[in-house]
Amino acid sequence: MNPILRNILAVIAGLFIGGVVNNILILISGSIIPAPNGADVSTREGLVAAMPFFEPKNFIFPFLAHALGTFAGSAATIKIASSNKTKLAFIVGAFFLLAGIIMITILPSPVWYTVLDLMFAYIPMSYLAIKLFYKKAQRI
Numbered sequence: 335m336n337p338i339l340r341n342i343l344a345v346i347a348g349l350f351i352g353g354v355v356n357n358i359l360i361l362i363s364g365s366i367i368p369a370p371n372g373a374d375v376s377t378r379e380g381l382v383a384a385m386p387f388f389e390p391k392n393f394i395f396p397f398l399a400h401a402l403g404t405f406a407g408s409a410a411t412i413k414i415a416s417s418n419k420t421k422l423a424f425i426v427g428a429f430f431l432l433a434g435i436i437m438i439t440i441l442p443s444p445v446w447y448t449v450l451d452l453m454f455a456y457i458p459m460s461y462l463a464i465k466l467f468y469k470k471a472q473r474i
Contacts, residue, residue, distance in 0.1 A: 337416040344414035348426040352407020356399045363395030381441055393447045400455035404430040408463035420464050427460030 364375065370387040374380030407430065408423040415422045434456055438448050 335416075340414070340416045341418060341422055344411045344416075345422055345425055347414055348407040348409075348411030348423070349429055350407075351410040352403040352405075352426065352430060354403075355406040356403030359395055359399035359402060363399070367391050367395060378441060385441075385443065388444075393443070397447070397451055397455055400430065400434055400451055401459045404456050404459040405463050408460040409467050412463060412467045419468055423460045423464050423468075424457070427457045431456035 369375045369392065370384060370389070373384035373387060375384060404427055407426045411422050411426050412419045431452070434452060438452070443451075
């Protein structure tokens with residue numbers, strides 16, 4: 335397969351896989367750590383109205399979804415790409431970071447969570463995936 339096409343497909347696959355991981359974690363989060371009583375988290379408006387009642391524990395799964403989604407997407411990109419694996423993994427991380435920034439503008443969250451999420455859930459997770467999978471991917 336053409337290396338450029340393979341790299342493009344690697345990024346697309348990484349974004350898809352990361353998105354799936356993110357969505358699965360968000361979907362199961364409510365059954366593990368329920369929203370505050372009376373909160374309607376099925377709509378954006380309901381989430382905005384409920385946000386002041388959220389406790390730190392309610393932010394665990396959103397953070398894990400962002401971090402593990404980015405990690406999985408970057409790892410998949412490293413495994414699939416034919417060259418420039420580090421750059422492509424960081425591109426996936428940058429896409430997820432951009433999505434995180436957009437989500438914070440759409441759905442305001444506490445400042446502590448915003449800082450934690452933007453600083454540690456995206457680019458550092460791509461870096462971790464590179465450190466864990468890049469050498470292994472080179473041997474293949």
